[in-house]
Amino acid sequence: MxxxxxxxxxxxxxxxxxxxxxTNKIETSFTRDHYTSILFSPIxxxxxxxxxxxxxxxxxxxxxxxxxxxxxxxxxxxxxxKDDLKQLGFNFKN
Amino acid sequence: MPDALTTNKYxxxxxTYNEVENLPIIIWLIVTYMQKSGYDFEIIxxxxxxxxxxxxxxxxxxxxxxxxxxxxxxxxxxxxxxxxYIHGIKHATGNFIIIMDADLSHHPKYIPEFIKLQEAxxxxxxxxxxxxGDGGVHGWDFKRKLISRGAxxxxxxxxRPGVSDLTGSFRLxxxxxxxxxxxxxxxxxxxxxxxxxxxxxxxxxxxxEVPIAFVDRVYGESKLGGSEIIQFASGLLYLFDIHR
Numbered sequence: 001m002x003x004x005x006x007x008x009x010x011x012x013x014x015x016x017x018x019x020x021x022x023t024n025k026i027e028t029s030f031t032r033d034h035y036t037s038i039l040f041s042p043i044x045x046x047x048x049x050x051x052x053x054x055x056x057x058x059x060x061x062x063x064x065x066x067x068x069x070x071x072x073x074x075x076x077x078x079x080x081x082k083d084d085l086k087q088l089g090f091n092f093k094n
Numbered sequence: 095m096p097d098a099l100t101t102n103k104y105x106x107x108x109x110t111y112n113e114v115e116n117l118p119i120i121i122w123l124i125v126t127y128m129q130k131s132g133y134d135f136e137i138i139x140x141x142x143x144x145x146x147x148x149x150x151x152x153x154x155x156x157x158x159x160x161x162x163x164x165x166x167x168x169x170x171x172x173x174x175x176x177x178x179y180i181h182g183i184k185h186a187t188g189n190f191i192i193i194m195d196a197d198l199s200h201h202p203k204y205i206p207e208f209i210k211l212q213e214a215x216x217x218x219x220x221x222x223x224x225x226x227g228d229g230g231v232h233g234w235d236f237k238r239k240l241i242s243r244g245a246x247x248x249x250x251x252x253x254r255p256g257v258s259d260l261t262g263s264f265r266l267x268x269x270x271x272x273x274x275x276x277x278x279x280x281x282x283x284x285x286x287x288x289x290x291x292x293x294x295x296x297x298x299x300x301x302x303e304v305p306i307a308f309v310d311r312v313y314g315e316s317k318l319g320g321s322e323i324i325q326f327a328s329g330l331l332y333l334f335d336i337h338r
Contacts, residue, residue, distance in 0.1 A: 001338060002334070002335055002336060002338055003252060003253055003333075003335075003337045004334045004335045005255070007252070007334075023271025024166050031157075031276060053202070053247065053251075054246060057240070057243050057244050057247050060225075060243045060246075060247075061122055061236070061239045061240045061243045064230060064231065064234075064239045064242075064243065065228065065229065065231070065307070066229040066230060066231075066232060067231060067307035067308070068231040068232065068308060069307075070201065070230075070232060070307035070309055071232040071233070071309050074198065074201065076311050077123060078118075078119050078198075080124035081118065081119045081123065081126075082118075082119075084122060085118055085122055085158070088158045089157075089158060090118060090155065090158050091154065092118070
């Protein structure tokens with residue numbers, strides 16, 4: 001099963017359960033008492049997921065390592081490489 | 095460990111296009127770090143007809159370091175990355191292949207770390223990752239980081255590949271594994287790198303990760319435009335449909 005089919009299956013199952021509850025195919029005292037919540041639950045879930053996604057991405061963007069040290073080290077090594085290569089008889093074009 | 099040192103050989107593939115300034119530096123760094131760690135290695139430069147004279151510089155470097163350390167396998171014109179690897183593997187004498195960019199964004203100091211991790215777990219693939227541990231990037235502004243993190247979030251959510259960095263191209267492969275993977279991949283560009291990992295998962299190959307500091311191009315231009323984003327999105331959908 002591809003990841004696409006996996007997603008389709010899970011979303012399909014959740015949708016069927018939700019549709020059965022909303023259309024009163026499954027009816028209990030709980031569904032009667034919480035009908036509006038159940039009706040809007042997909043939108044609520046989507047909204048909550050959106051908040052989670054945005055928070056995660058923003059948090060990871062702000063905490064993305066800047067690697068300043070690595071850049072400084074590389075600059076030093078570039079100079080070392082140039083000096084060493086010249087000594088080995090390599091001619092730089094510019 | 096000493097046994098591994100005497101039997102394993104690492105072929106480092108460097109596909110180049112207009113890297114006249116970077117090539118001497120990257121080769122110096124590779125030689126320096128590989129000699130320090132004592133692993134047997136060779137560098138295979140695959141230049142795709144660079145007009146800036148990259149090949150001439152490579153020839154000069156070959157004179158400095160010798161033809162057993164630096165092999166030149168140029169091609170006439172710019173062809174795909176996948177075919178560059180195939181072309182390189184054909185001439186590789188090592189049993190492990192390391193692929194990396196020649197633009198100094200992938201630092202050779204990580205190669206010994208890749209090798210140690212591979213040896214410790216006998217991994218089929220070891221890949222560098224910018225997204226976990228001490229990994230990271232240098233030279234990216236907020237927008238670029240945001241796009242990168244967003245794309246990575248989406249990839250992880252949809253594909254759950256079990257690897258944190260799919261678009262990176264700093265990796266170590268067992269030679270036969272790389273060969274089989276390239277032959278089963280059909281994507282181009284950097285979606286190719288993503289497909290390599292997804293296919294590796296399908297074949298149940300084991301994959302290890304080493305955090306790397308990615309220092310964006312010191313010389314030359316770095317690109318991330320609308321076309322790259324479209325390429326990524328369509329690639330993701332393609333993988334979404336093939337990944338099991």
